[in-house]
Amino acid sequence: xxxxxSVINWFADPSHWSxxxxxxxxxxxxxxxxxxxxxxxxxxxxxxGIVLGHYGRLGNLAINLSNVGRALPSFGILAIAFQVxxxxxxxxxxxxxxxxxxxxxxxxxxxxREVDPDIKDAARxxxxxxxxxxxRVELPLAVPLVMAGVRTSAVQVVATATLAALIAGGGFGRxxxxxxxxxxxxxxxxxxxxxxxxxxxxxxxxxxLERLLTPRGIRLVKGAAASRATTFKxx
Amino acid sequence: xxxxxxxxxxxxxxxxxxxxxxxxxxSSAPAASSKGNxxxxxFAFSEGSVLAELxxxxxxxxxxxxxxxxxxxxxxxxxPAIKSGQIDLYIGYAATxxxxxxxxxxxATGDATATTAKLNSHLQSINLVxxxxxxxxxxxxxxxTKATQQKYSLAKLSDLQPxxxxxxxxxxxxxxxxxxxLPGLMSLYGLHFKSFKALDTDGSLTRAAFKSGQIDxxxxxxxxxxxxxxxxxxxxxxxxxxxxxxxxxxxxQAVASxxxxxxxxxxxxxxxxxxxxxxxxxxQLLHQDADAVTNxxxxxxxxxx
Numbered sequence: 001x002x003x004x005x006s007v008i009n010w011f012a013d014p015s016h017w018s019x020x021x022x023x024x025x026x027x028x029x030x031x032x033x034x035x036x037x038x039x040x041x042x043x044x045x046x047x048x049g050i051v052l053g054h055y056g057r058l059g060n061l062a063i064n065l066s067n068v069g070r071a072l073p074s075f076g077i078l079a080i081a082f083q084v085x086x087x088x089x090x091x092x093x094x095x096x097x098x099x100x101x102x103x104x105x106x107x108x109x110x111x112x113r114e115v116d117p118d119i120k121d122a123a124r125x126x127x128x129x130x131x132x133x134x135x136r137v138e139l140p141l142a143v144p145l146v147m148a149g150v151r152t153s154a155v156q157v158v159a160t161a162t163l164a165a166l167i168a169g170g171g172f173g174r175x176x177x178x179x180x181x182x183x184x185x186x187x188x189x190x191x192x193x194x195x196x197x198x199x200x201x202x203x204x205x206x207x208x209l210e211r212l213l214t215p216r217g218i219r220l221v222k223g224a225a226a227s228r229a230t231t232f233k234x235x
Numbered sequence: 236x237x238x239x240x241x242x243x244x245x246x247x248x249x250x251x252x253x254x255x256x257x258x259x260x261x262s263s264a265p266a267a268s269s270k271g272n273x274x275x276x277x278f279a280f281s282e283g284s285v286l287a288e289l290x291x292x293x294x295x296x297x298x299x300x301x302x303x304x305x306x307x308x309x310x311x312x313x314x315p316a317i318k319s320g321q322i323d324l325y326i327g328y329a330a331t332x333x334x335x336x337x338x339x340x341x342x343a344t345g346d347a348t349a350t351t352a353k354l355n356s357h358l359q360s361i362n363l364v365x366x367x368x369x370x371x372x373x374x375x376x377x378x379x380t381k382a383t384q385q386k387y388s389l390a391k392l393s394d395l396q397p398x399x400x401x402x403x404x405x406x407x408x409x410x411x412x413x414x415x416x417l418p419g420l421m422s423l424y425g426l427h428f429k430s431f432k433a434l435d436t437d438g439s440l441t442r443a444a445f446k447s448g449q450i451d452x453x454x455x456x457x458x459x460x461x462x463x464x465x466x467x468x469x470x471x472x473x474x475x476x477x478x479x480x481x482x483x484x485x486x487x488q489a490v491a492s493x494x495x496x497x498x499x500x501x502x503x504x505x506x507x508x509x510x511x512x513x514x515x516x517x518x519q520l521l522h523q524d525a526d527a528v529t530n531x532x533x534x535x536x537x538x539x540x
Contacts, residue, residue, distance in 0.1 A: 020430060087443045168434050168444065178433055181408035 006186040007193065016190075021174070023194065029170030030198060034158045037093050041100030041153060046146065049105040053112025053142070054134055062109050066102035074099050074160050082167045092164040099160055100153040107149025111142030140215045147210035154206055158199045162191070172198065269300040273490055276313050276322040277305040281518045282373060282458060282511070284525040286326035289514075290484055290502055292529060293538050297498045305525075310335050317487060318361055324486040324499075329354060329368050330478035332485060336361075345475020347372075351483055364491050366484045369503035371511045374480035375415055376457035377404075378467040383451050391471035392424050395452065399426040405450030407436035416454065419476045428452070457508055460515030469508075482506065505536050 010016060017023050045066075052062045074095045081091035115138045123137040139146075162173030175191025178184070211219070273294055277287030284305045295301045304322055307313050314335060316322045329350045330343035336357040343350050347368040354365045379389060387398045395402070410416035411431060420426040434440035437455050442465060444450040455462065457469050484499045510532060517528045 082443070087440065087447050087449055165433075168432060168440050168449075174433065178408040181433075182412045183409075184412070 003185070003189070007189045010186040010190045026170060026172050026174055027194075027198070029164075030158070030161055030172050030195075033089065033092055033096065033164055033169070033171055034154070034161045034202075036089075037096035037157050037161070038100050038150070038154045040093065041097045041157075042104055042150060044097070045101040045104035045149075045153075046108050049108030049149075050112055050134075050139070050142075050146075053109040054138060056113060059109055059113065063106055066105040069098060069102040069105075072098055075163060075166075078163055078167065087168055089164075089169065091167060092161070092169050095163070096157045096161060100157050103152040103156070104146075104149040107152070108142065108146045111145030111149075112138055114145065115141045141218060143214050144210060144218075147206065147213060151203060151206040151210065154202050155199050158202045159195060162195055270298045270494065271490070271492075272300045272302065273324055273495070274302040274304060274322045276307040276316060276325040277303070278310070278313060278325070279306040279308050281460075281525070282515050283326075285511070285514050285518055285529060286482060288525045288529040289506070289532065290324070290326055290499055292526065292533055293498050293502050294495065296533070296538060297494070299495065317363060317485070320487065320489075323490045324484060327365070327483055327485045328373060328480040329365070329483045330374070330480045332365070332483070333357065334478075343478040345472065345477060345479050347479035347481040350479045351481075354483070354485075358485065362488045363485055364488050366486070366496055367500050367503055368479070368481035368483040369506045371458070371482045371503075371506040371508045372480055373456055373458040373482065373508075373511065374477045376455055376469045376472065376477065377420075377452050378445075378455045378462065378469045379452055380445060381466045381468055384468045384470075389468075389470055391473040392420070392426070392476070393473050395426050395470070396424060399428050402428055402451035403430050403432055403449065404428040404452045405432040405434045405441055405444045406454035408433040409436075410454065415477055423474050423476050458511040458515055460512060460517075460519040462512055463516060464520065482511070502538075 015022075019025070048062065052058050077095035077098055078091055081094045085091050085094075119137065119141065120133065123133045128137060161171050162176055164171045165173030165177040172191050172194045175187050175194065179186075179188025179191060273291075275287050275291040275294070277283040287303060287305055291301045291303055304316075307316065307322070307325075310327075310332070313322070313325050317325060329347055333343045333350055333354040334341070336354065342353050351365050351368045358365055377392060383389070383402075387394070389395060404410075404417070404420075406416055410433070412418070417431060420428075432444060432450050434444055434450070434453070437459065441450075441453045441455065442461075445453055445465065445467065452470075453467075455467065455469065462469065482503065484503065486495070486499075514525075514528050514532060517523045518525050
């Protein structure tokens, strides 16, 4: 109980809410690192998954490659990238981007593959050209799965961005590393709580975004898209 | 000394262990007219081997039959070994040894002589004695790059006072809470840095941060072998913030003859921190053998080999 109390007291201390080591600064750093990594990852992963899913080729290759990608330890990439690039945001963004890519490739590939062939036939029959068919028929139908991939990536990245502190970066990982070094266990626990809260917030807000982006036509039952997405998330 | 093993030291230690394993049998002195047997231990990091070889070879050439036990372990291994008489001598560090034998009572200060006197008061009852501390010291120190040093013409930590507001300090994440680090720099020297960057204690992050210019002042150990090659200059701790980890021979009273003490004290008197940096560099960075490196130093300082 005393431990929980001391963590609550840590949060209650106004000095922890301002300055370069304050929660707002660390929050912004954490979000910045995570958002940059997910954005770069999405720019790489989504086109690959979408194109391969659309044409239905090389699917095994894409999925197997990204599964191999999942096996790469972020800490290992970070350590190597630090040796190559030195201090700064680059090594951490590199390792987080590598973490972000696989779920987005897999999910967007599956999302595009899962579009009912009859619907594609109908689209062609109505006179859609290839690109229009992709952007106006297939992609909207694939939104729930594609976004589930983005969500998975983002949550993993937010949780893993704590590693940045290992190479003198910012973010909530700072509290964990500093807390350990200073034997300040309430700071350490507060860091862990903050990361968990931010990961939850990421999950919830991206789920909201997913609902907004899903075409009303396939938003049949409340929660249907989400349950479908979960089914395929690890495909 | 707060030794944080990092890869270079670990590798050097491994190399030294292998070397020691090979060399152990042959490292006893020529048997001619021996003044007695002395077993000397070295701590399990490369400076430990350098110091043991340095003092041990000097004894050898003074006519003692010396057995080397290099890389024996940490103080937790070496101290019980000397208490039980398995070894006769090791080269310690005044403040750290004092805090070991007084069980962390916090008696060590920045004054090497006073710290060694205190150490001796604890050693007496267990039949050990610490000799005169050397000027050579391996302790927490604050370094700047040569460029920074020249720009602000710095020599000692007090010189930082007028410019600290423009400088970034880098050290381990524990620095802001440790008296020997940020709080001490603020209260004793009145240094208020522009900001503090949490890195590591004398490791690769600190080196990378110096290289990329993200910090101006960083925490290192005063005898680190790579200080010269990194272009770092240690600022003198003129108000003695850091506990005096001066090199000091600690031996069993049974072997502490006037002659042996004289040999050891002569080495301590001539050894400097710069020498130690130089020898550590040769062993850690150039992977030369500690016995060869120390032999050169002994010859240069007329210990007639």
